[in-house]
Amino acid sequence: MKKWLCTVLAVSMLTGILTGCGSTSGQAEADAPAVESQDTETVADATEVTDDATDAVTDTTDAQETEAQTASEGKTLVVFFSATGSTAAVAQTIADTAGADLFEITPVEPYTGDDLNWSNEDSRVSREHDDESLRNVELTQETPDNWEDYDTVLIGYPIWWGIAAWPVDNFVKGNDFTGKTVIPFCTSSSSGLGDSGNLLEEMAGTGDWQEGHRFSSGASDADAADWVASLNLNE
Numbered sequence: 365m366k367k368w369l370c371t372v373l374a375v376s377m378l379t380g381i382l383t384g385c386g387s388t389s390g391q392a393e394a395d396a397p398a399v400e401s402q403d404t405e406t407v408a409d410a411t412e413v414t415d416d417a418t419d420a421v422t423d424t425t426d427a428q429e430t431e432a433q434t435a436s437e438g439k440t441l442v443v444f445f446s447a448t449g450s451t452a453a454v455a456q457t458i459a460d461t462a463g464a465d466l467f468e469i470t471p472v473e474p475y476t477g478d479d480l481n482w483s484n485e486d487s488r489v490s491r492e493h494d495d496e497s498l499r500n501v502e503l504t505q506e507t508p509d510n511w512e513d514y515d516t517v518l519i520g521y522p523i524w525w526g527i528a529a530w531p532v533d534n535f536v537k538g539n540d541f542t543g544k545t546v547i548p549f550c551t552s553s554s555s556g557l558g559d560s561g562n563l564l565e566e567m568a569g570t571g572d573w574q575e576g577h578r579f580s581s582g583a584s585d586a587d588a589a590d591w592v593a594s595l596n597l598n599e
Contacts, residue, residue: 438515440464440597441508445521445531447475450551450581455520457588458549462597464518467508469535471501482524492530499530506538516545516597517571519564523552523578528560536564541571547595548576551583 442459445468446452452468459466479488492498508514519536521528528550546568548561557578565573577591 439513440516440518441467441514442518442520443467443469443508443535444519445469445529445535447480447522447529450583451520451522454549454551454579454583454588455518457585458518458520458592461589461592462518462595464516464597465508465514469531470504471531472504473502489524493525499533501531501534503531503534503538506535511539514544516547517541518547518549520549520551521560523550523555523558523560526555526558526560528564532564533567536567539568541568544571545574546571547574549579549591550576551579551581553581 440462442455442462442464444451444455444466446455455466458464475488478484481487482489482493484490485494519532521532524530528548546565548557548564550557550560555578557576561573561576565571579587579591
């Protein structure tokens with residue numbers, strides 16, 4: 365009898381153990397998918413972060429390339445002095461055609477009609493012509509804003525007695541043209557460009573000065589636009 369009871373007790377205990385193991389194994393298997401799901405989400409999150417970082421680097425690189433390209437292309441500035449408006453008209457057309465900025469050389473003491481009467485030996489321009497010490501014309505502003513941003517500068521002026529109108533002199537002397545391409549142009553009734561460009565280059569002492577161009581006082585917009593096209597400024 366005791367032997368039988370022992371046998372029954374042993375079988376019961378064995379059944380309990382097996383049942384407990386089965387429950388534990390089942391619980392472990394049930395937990396496994398949850399862990400796997402969490403790992404997958406973590407990987408997905410990491411991938412999104414990596415993608416975002418890659419996009420940010422790409423955007424930064426594109427911005428830097430665009431900035432570098434803009435810097436390499438440089439900017440163009442049209443500078444001019446105009447006594448009667450002829451040079452101003454040509455300069456405006458040149459700037460519009462080239463997509464350039466415009467800067468006017470303005471004397472502190474502007475020239476009046478009487479000042480410009482070259483036939484009167486006592487007029488301002490006549491006296492300045494006869495006495496070079498009087499040609500030191502003070503300007504309201506010598507250096508254009510953001511001067512360092514320009515790599516091409518076109519300088520326009522009327523011809524006075526075969527040379528550039530001297531209000532241009534202080535502009536040329538007062539600025540550093542290093543690294544800039546400089547192209548002079550002038551307006552006149554009959555005189556040519558002459559040595560005006562060469563004389564300005566000597567005053568400047570810096571810059572890559574190119575051959576200039578002369579426009580008649582009544583030059584058309586088409587004349588100015590055609591000349592700008594011949595310069596190939598955007599290439």
